[in-house]
Amino acid sequence: MAKMAASVLEHGEDAFRKIFKLYKRRNPPPDFSDVIDFSKNLKNDMVFSVELNPSAVSETDACRAGLRPVRDWRAFGLKEHSGFIFISNPFLPGSQQHWVRQCLKTYPQKPNVCNLDMHMAPTETEDIWKKSADILRKKTQGKREPKTLLEKLRWVTLGYHYDWNSKTYSADHYTQFPPDLHSVSQEVAAACGFHGFSAEAGILNYYRADSSLGIHVDESELDHTRPLLSFSFGQAAVFLLGGTRREDPATPMFMQSGDIMVMSGPSRLLYHAVPCIVPAPTGQPLPACLQESQQGTDLHTDGLMQEVPLEDWELCSRYLHTSRVNMTVRQVLGDGQAFPTDTTSRESEGSPKDGQHEQQEQDLKAKKKRNSSGYDLDL
Numbered sequence: 001m002a003k004m005a006a007s008v009l010e011h012g013e014d015a016f017r018k019i020f021k022l023y024k025r026r027n028p029p030p031d032f033s034d035v036i037d038f039s040k041n042l043k044n045d046m047v048f049s050v051e052l053n054p055s056a057v058s059e060t061d062a063c064r065a066g067l068r069p070v071r072d073w074r075a076f077g078l079k080e081h082s083g084f085i086f087i088s089n090p091f092l093p094g095s096q097q098h099w100v101r102q103c104l105k106t107y108p109q110k111p112n113v114c115n116l117d118m119h120m121a122p123t124e125t126e127d128i129w130k131k132s133a134d135i136l137r138k139k140t141q142g143k144r145e146p147k148t149l150l151e152k153l154r155w156v157t158l159g160y161h162y163d164w165n166s167k168t169y170s171a172d173h174y175t176q177f178p179p180d181l182h183s184v185s186q187e188v189a190a191a192c193g194f195h196g197f198s199a200e201a202g203i204l205n206y207y208r209a210d211s212s213l214g215i216h217v218d219e220s221e222l223d224h225t226r227p228l229l230s231f232s233f234g235q236a237a238v239f240l241l242g243g244t245r246r247e248d249p250a251t252p253m254f255m256q257s258g259d260i261m262v263m264s265g266p267s268r269l270l271y272h273a274v275p276c277i278v279p280a281p282t283g284q285p286l287p288a289c290l291q292e293s294q295q296g297t298d299l300h301t302d303g304l305m306q307e308v309p310l311e312d313w314e315l316c317s318r319y320l321h322t323s324r325v326n327m328t329v330r331q332v333l334g335d336g337q338a339f340p341t342d343t344t345s346r347e348s349e350g351s352p353k354d355g356q357h358e359q360q361e362q363d364l365k366a367k368k369k370r371n372s373s374g375y376d377l378d379l
């Protein structure tokens with residue numbers, strides 16, 4: 001009770017919302033000095049190193065999935081958030097490019113579902129990459145031109161396709177989960193002690209420089225004993241990890257390209273949010289790990305990692321100069337579990353995966369209303 005009183009501040013604004021607004025602010029820009037940076041040598045009382053299990057994933061399997069040997073991973077936990085594991089970029093040089101291209105070129109393709117499908121015909125959203133590539137290549141910076149479909153892409157769902165309206169998954173809306181993402185998720189989960197993890201649903205989020213993701217908890221999956229995995233590429237973001245109540249205070253941390261987060265155990269159902277994308281330092285629009293060459297690596301020898309042709313990478317890297325892509329991977333059903341026959345029951349529980357994406361660039365009139373892409377706007 002005392003904690004509750006302390007976290008609710010004057011003007012009815014709670015601690016999480018206050019910190020969310022602080023990092024979302026543009027003018028003056030926020031002070032990022034309290035944001036945990038796992039890529040640096042940390043001297044932070046809240047952070048501890050986590051020993052992963054190097055023998056859970058063979059070096060060959062790790063390499064097949066584009067990952068360094070598990071013994072070389074730098075993993076961290078947070079004292080206040082048991083079950084939360086942060087893995088600081090465990091990708092092999094040159095392998096992030098594969099995932100970026102999958103997110104921009106492959107995964108948005110049918111039969112996967114994206115925000116544009118909510119208000120466009122399937123033929124119009126059939127090959128977003130192809131329809132955008134030539135226009136994007138010719139675009140001149142700073143000039144006002146209509147946005148391409150790739151620039152309008154906000155989310156893609158994979159596997160069991162998340163229904164943003166009912167906040168449920170269902171047996172009858174499933175398409176094959178991408179095998180490469182399934183493999184990498186299985187390896188990461190195993191290294192963290194979760195054997196037999198099965199990637200069944202994915203939500204990919206595409207953030208532009210002014211995007212944010214509102215305060216929410218991911219609880220629509222039916223088995224919460226399975227971890228939630230999150231992979232980030234491109235521009236860095238501030239990630240806020242809160243408590244079990246929406247108003248609980250939140251811990252800010254940077255998520256940088258290649259970083260992986262695992263929310264498991266007690267942290268599986270914690271509130272979280274992404275208040276902002278961090279502006280890239282001037283003169284360095286892409287992080288160094290995305291400039292590592294794929295040449296000279298044996299990443300592409302057995303088929304899981306594909307080599308990204310230069311012309312594709314040019315477009316991907318141009319897109320990433322101002323964007324961040326995040327893939328969250330979920331196991332929806334526990335072993336032997338099935339979907340309930342009446343899917344409306346979860347909705348009546350008041351399942352709060354609300355306050356989803358806020359797209360600042362959206363026309364102000366759309367604010368407060370569910371936008372046509374299926375996201376709830378939060379502020």
Ligand SMILES: O=C(O)CCC(=O)C(=O)O
Pocket residue numbers: 203205213218230232239255272274326328
């Ligand atoms: O973009 C992120 O880091 C978080 C994404 C997320 O929380 C979600 O998709 O549920």
Ligand SMILES: [Fe+2]
Pocket residue numbers: 216217218272
């Ligand atoms: Fe989430």
